[in-house]
Structures are given as structure tokens and as C-alpha cells.
Amino acid sequence: MRLLMLGGTEFVGRTITEDALDRGWEVTVFHRGHHAPPPGTAALHGDRTAPGGLAALAEGEWDLVVDTWGGAPTAVRDSARLLAARAGRYAYVSSRSVYAYPAPAGLTEDGPVVDGSPDAGSTAYAEDKRGAELAALDAFGDRALLVRAGLILGPYENVGRLPWWLDRTARGGPMLAPGPRDLPLQYIDVRDLARWTLDAAAAGLGGPYDLVSPPGHATMGTLLDACAAATGTTPDLRWTDADAIREAGIEAWTELPIWLPEGELHDYMFGSDVTKALAAGLVCRPVEDTVADTWAWLRSIGGVAPQRPDRPRKGISAEREAALLGL
Template sequence: MRILVIGGTWFLGRAVVEDALRQGWAVTTFNRGRSGSDVPGVEPIHGDRTDGDDLARLASHGPWDAVIDTSAGELPPRAVLAGARALEPVTCQYVYISTASVYAGWPDEPLRVGDAVLDGPPDADEDYGRNPAGWLGPNLHYGRQKAGAERAVVTVFGPERSWILRPGVILGPGEYVGRLPWWLRRAVRGGRILAPGDPRKAIQPVDVRDVARFALGVAQRTGGGVHNVTAPIGRETMSDLLQLCLDTTGSDGQLEWVPDAVLLESGVTQWTELPLWRTHEGVWLIDASTAYEVGLTCRPLAQTVADTWAWLQSGGLPVPHPRAAAHGIAPEKEAAILATAARK
């Protein structure tokens, strides 16, 4: 296999590249050369995917059996559309890493492939679908942009040559958002640890290496398709995650579970201040059964936690990203909420 990975230097893109190289594939990467270093063994091409000349230069290095696009998260659909058009003559199929946020029902409803997707034209610019001022709901702008980017890929490659993968939460070594690293570091601090909501709440984060392996798997298949990419529904819980953080780090911290209502009354920002905590019904009810049917396997959460801790202990540092600053609750606020909960 000869593949092109757009991105390829950090987190998911790097996991894709490293796995492909282990399998003996020829890998070309395309990125700006600003975030992370190129993986030894690739053919690195540096350029801006929004620049037509750079795209033409990239296409001249083809052909490829597949393109795996891991870096379009902040790009408007029209940029993805232009890139797909430039690469279509020199690649057999396109694997696009999207998100569960494209669903109109996210995060309030259980989701499965075939459910309604947000609006988003394939040629939309970065302003399309922006949330109105003061909007407190889910980030519909992000979902609409990614939905438009999906349509851009399918517009160019057709459904028979497009693989659209929609992960939920991705964790594992190299994580740049800082969700699991925050919980691990919080476990190390010990003491009374604010544990959010119902300990029996099921969660379904997926390991970055499993997403990478699945993307490489579909890149070898023909026919195209759309798949959600998550761990099985109900396999693990929030209690499992936090206890694993304590056990893995050897912490003597004590988990103190505080009900959702108290957290909401205390103004805790869902999803970020206590990472992975969210009260919406559908957030951890994403059906990925179609992906399992074509080869997705998900390692136990215990392995993800242990390997992420080992990465941090070895001096691993994520590529800096602005989203990381939003994660984690201030110790003073945590202590105040625990004190309030104790009085109730």
C-alpha cells in the first residue's frame, strides 16, 4: 500500500503513520511542518493545504492507493473540497476523519449511522453556521463545518470511494486536548477528588491507536462507507475510568461522587472543567456496530489509561493546542463544591 496522510505529525495522524510504517506501507505526509516532527521513514512534503500551488505540488508526488485526512478539523468545507479535487486524479479513495458532532441529534439523542446530519454545504466558508452570540448549546458551528467537509469529500470521490469515519471522544498517548492527562494528574495530587455525576454512567471513549488501525483497515477496502468509531456502549463507566486513574498512578486519593444537580447548581462547565462529564442523554450512546462489522476493535480502557500514563511519565508532551487550557477545574472551586455537597 502507498498512502498519503494529511497531517501525520501528532496524535491521530502520527498514530496512523506509525502503524502504517509498521505494516511496511509507503507513507507520504503533507503538513505545514509547524506542529510536531515528521515520523522517520515517511516521505514528508511541507505545504499549506489551502494553497492551490502547494496542492498541485503535492499531487505531483502521487499516485496513492488512499488518502487519510486527519488534519481538517479547523478547515472550512471549501478548503477540503479544493484539496479533494486536487488529489482525486492521483488517489483511489479518500478516508476522512470526521466527528460524531455532525449529527443533528448530538449530544441529546442516541445515535446510529443513517441518523440526520447537520446542514453544511460542501463549498461553505469558515463563517457558515456560526453559533449566535450568547449561545449555550452544543457547538453547532463545528458540527456544520465538519458535515460540510464530509459532503465535500463525497462530492468529489462519490460514496463508492469515500470513507467517512465519525469518532466520539479519542483518548490515548499523545492526547492534545488533555482530558485523560488531567484526570491522571488529578489522581496524583490525591486527597478528596470530585467525581462527577453517577459513577455507573457508561462512557465509550476510543483509543487513538484503534482509530488509526481502523482507518488503515478501511483504506484497503473498496466500496466506501460511513461509520461511527467508538468503544462499545456500556462496556465501561465513569467509575471505571477514575478508579483506573487512581490505580495506575498509585494514588491514595478518595473519589467523592457529587450528583449532576449539585454540579450544575455550582456552575461547573460540562465537558471541560470535569473532563468527559456531560449530562446529555446521548453523549455516550453512539452505536458503532457497522464499524465492528468491518474490522474495528477497541482495546480495554485500562490499557489506554496505563499507556497514557506511561507516555506522560516518559516525558511525553502533546503538541500545544488552545483547547487544552479549557480543561480542568480549579482546586479552590473543587474544594468548595465538595464542601457544599457534604452539607446536603
């Protein structure tokens, strides 16, 4: 297989690239040149947002294009149009954020989505992702695979969610644990996303698939237990209910990454019906493996995770945590 990876140097794109290389595929990485792609790839350089930025893609043929773009849909529109006659299939890594909010638990791929346009400049994340989906569909039709990922965790993470919990657990001591302990989580390990995306594209699948673990694949309790096991620490977990966290003005999802209290938003983020993806071969590794491998990666790079410049840093300050715990 000949793969053209649009991106391919960080987190999701890098993991997909490495998976393809492990399969023996011929991989070309198109990127801006800010980060080195994995060894074994051919590199083409260009900026999709600049005039003439796709010039390096004017020639060449590929069996599959994989695109993880998260900005203005016009970048996907222009890339897909340019490649439609020279590429077999186009896999776009989208997001479950394209579904209209609120959405009940149990939502499937047939659920209502936000408005988007392939011709739009960057507006909001959900609308951008939906516009990019439409761009891929316009150019490739049923040759377009829409991978609607949920929360993505694992090695190479550059958003700071799981790395923050690992770093906090490693410090030990009394630790705010947002409850309840059995609160179900739903996420996808980036390596499981990569494997499924390449398998599905190679098998000729098209259309939308929600790609995330089954609801309750992990809980806050099993996640934090896995963090303790991976770091070799025994933190004093202080399980705290959502009302106390809310009253303290502590923000879910940002100050307490991954965690959302029970209710409408939790159902929207962690309640997807993934029957379709499971039937198409999705296999999700245990949370203990995701956490342990992420910790091993963090240690291999000196303990400081990369941080995307367009995303705010995650995690609660030590002072705000101590104040809530009464320390």
C-alpha cells in the same frame, strides 16, 4: 500500500501514520512543517489554507489518502479534487458531531445530519465536518470512507481531557468524582481508530461509519479507577451528583472533562449504535490499557501534555473543586 497522510504529526494523524509504518506501508506526510513527522516517512510541505498551498501535491500517486482536517471544508474540497484521479481511496476522519442535535440514544449512521457545504469557509465545528464529508464524497464518491469518530482518547492527546484526569489523580487527596459511578461512557482509543481506519480503507469500505466503543465500554468509575491504578495513587474519590455540580456552576465536559450528566446531551454523545463498525471489524481495547498507556506516554515526555492552541484548557481549578467539596 502507498499512503498520503494529510497532517500526520499530532494525535490522530500521527497515530495513523505510525500504524501505517508498522504495516510496512510507504507513507508520505503532507504538513506545514511545524512538527516533525514520525521517522520513516517522506515529507511534503504546504499550507492548505494559503494560495498555492497544495503545490507540493501536484504530482504523485497513492493508494490511500487519510485526512483529519477540522477547519473550513474548502481545504478538503481542494485537496480531494486535486487527488481524485491520482489516489485510490480517501478516508476522512469526521465526527459524530455531524448528527443533528438532539439525537436519541441508539442513533445509527442513517440519522439526520447538520447542513454543510464543501464550498463553505469555517463556521462551526459540526457544519465544517459535514461540509468536509460532502467534499470527500463529491470528489471520490463510493471511494470515500467517512470515519465519524466519537470522543478520542489515548497517547498523543493534545486536547487535554484524559491527561487532566491523570494529572489530577496523581495529586491524590480528596477528589471530585462526577457521578454516578456507573455512568456509561463511549469513546475510541486513538490507536483503535487508526487500526480500523486503515483496515477498512484497505478492504475497500466506503460511506459513513460511527467509530466509537460500544455504549458502556467504560464508566466514570472504571475510568477513574484506571487512573488511580496507572498513577499508583489512592485518591479519596468524592462521588458527587449532577445537581450539586450544576448548582455550583461547574461546567461539564470542560471543567470536568469527558463527563456529561445523564440526559439529552449524554445520550447524544455516549449513545451511538456502533453495530455497523463492529461488524466491519472494530475492536476496542480495555479502558485500563488506554489510561495506562496514556500515563506512560505523559511520563515519557516529562509529564506535560501538548495543547492545541485552538482549544481551551480543560479541568476545574483546585479552588473550585475544594469549594464544592467543602474543604
